[in-house]
Each structure stands twice: as C-alpha cells, then as structure tokens.
Amino acid sequence: PKSFCLVNSRKCQRNPLPSNFTIHGLWPDNYTRQAPQSCTTNNFQRFTDTDIEQRMEESWPDLKQQSIAGLSYNFWQDQWRKHGSCCFPPHESEIYFLKALELKDRLDVLTILENNNFNPGTPQPFSVLRVFNTISRAIGKTPI
Structure with missing residues (x-):
C-alpha cells in the first residue's frame, strides 16, 4: 500500500496503512483484450456477515479513505459496478468479493x-x- 500512496497523485488517507499487500480489484477478461466494464444492472449488496466486512477492510481497503467502518463501501460498490457485474456466470456481489478474498x-x-x-x-x-x-x-x- 505504501508504494501505491507514493506513486498516486492523490494522498492516501488511511492511517496506519496496511503492512501487507491488498486487493485493488478483480477484473474479468476476454479474448478481445479489452476488459469488459459495467455489464449488468445487478446492484451491489452490503455484506450479510460482519466477518466478511472485516476481511474486506483488511484485504481490500480503500486507501484513499480513513479507516472508519463503512467508508470502503463506496469503493467496493464502484469495483462491483465496473468489474464484478461482468463476471460470468453472473453472481451476486458478495460471491464476487468472496472469490477475490479466496484468490488472495x-x-x-x-x-x-x-x-x-x-x-x-x-x-x-x-x-x-x-x-x-x-x-x-x-x-x-x-x-x-
């Protein structure tokens, strides 16, 4: 995370920064080499389990926001709309995020x-x- 903050023009707000690698996204790909974006209208759903939310805050935080409960939701919602909605077969947002956590x-x-x-x-x-x-x-x- 520190290198992300050093090379990005926007100042990172999270303090302290995580000491391990974090997820920025899980992007579907296809044979055209142009990543699909914003594919369905499936809405982002808040997590049903607080353990998932805690794992997400640790593994997929919004580094541009303070570490306050709930602030990463906007970031996750954007990632879902742009990338998660393009997963095949289509899933609910929680399944998409759980897959990213599993891969990490x-x-x-x-x-x-x-x-x-x-x-x-x-x-x-x-x-x-x-x-x-x-x-x-x-x-x-x-x-x-």
Whole structure:
C-alpha cells in the first residue's frame, strides 16, 4: 500500500496503512483484450456477515479513505459496478468479493518476496523482472 500512496497523485488517507499487500480489484477478461466494464444492472449488496466486512477492510481497503467502518463501501460498490457485474456466470456481489478474498488467501505474496530477500526499506529499487520471476517460480505460473 505504501508504494501505491507514493506513486498516486492523490494522498492516501488511511492511517496506519496496511503492512501487507491488498486487493485493488478483480477484473474479468476476454479474448478481445479489452476488459469488459459495467455489464449488468445487478446492484451491489452490503455484506450479510460482519466477518466478511472485516476481511474486506483488511484485504481490500480503500486507501484513499480513513479507516472508519463503512467508508470502503463506496469503493467496493464502484469495483462491483465496473468489474464484478461482468463476471460470468453472473453472481451476486458478495460471491464476487468472496472469490477475490479466496484468490488472495491462496497466495502470500509478501512471504514469497521476503523469503527471496525483498525487504521493504531497501534503498535500491527492485527490478520488475526480478519480482516477476520470483513470483513465477514460487507459484509455478506466469503472472499476467
């Protein structure tokens, strides 16, 4: 999250920032290479379980908002309208967000990087290719 805040022109409001990687989105893709957007009118629904809401605040926070309960809902609603509504087969919004959490939980990117001598605060930047290759080896797949 800190790097997101450093490179974005808008100042991050969340304090403290999460210390682990967070989700920014789960975007469907297709063969045209143009990501579909805003596909259905299915409305975003608030989460029925407070545990899901807590996991979302930890894993998919709106870094541009203070860490106050409920403030990330606008961000999640925008992500649902723009991307989640395009998932196939169509789902309710909660299922879309649970899938994103499941995918994040499958892979601990921070531990992979730390185990390969990527340490936050190092004065030298890391090459994108080195990060890419490290993650590829660890997961046995090529990230896209």
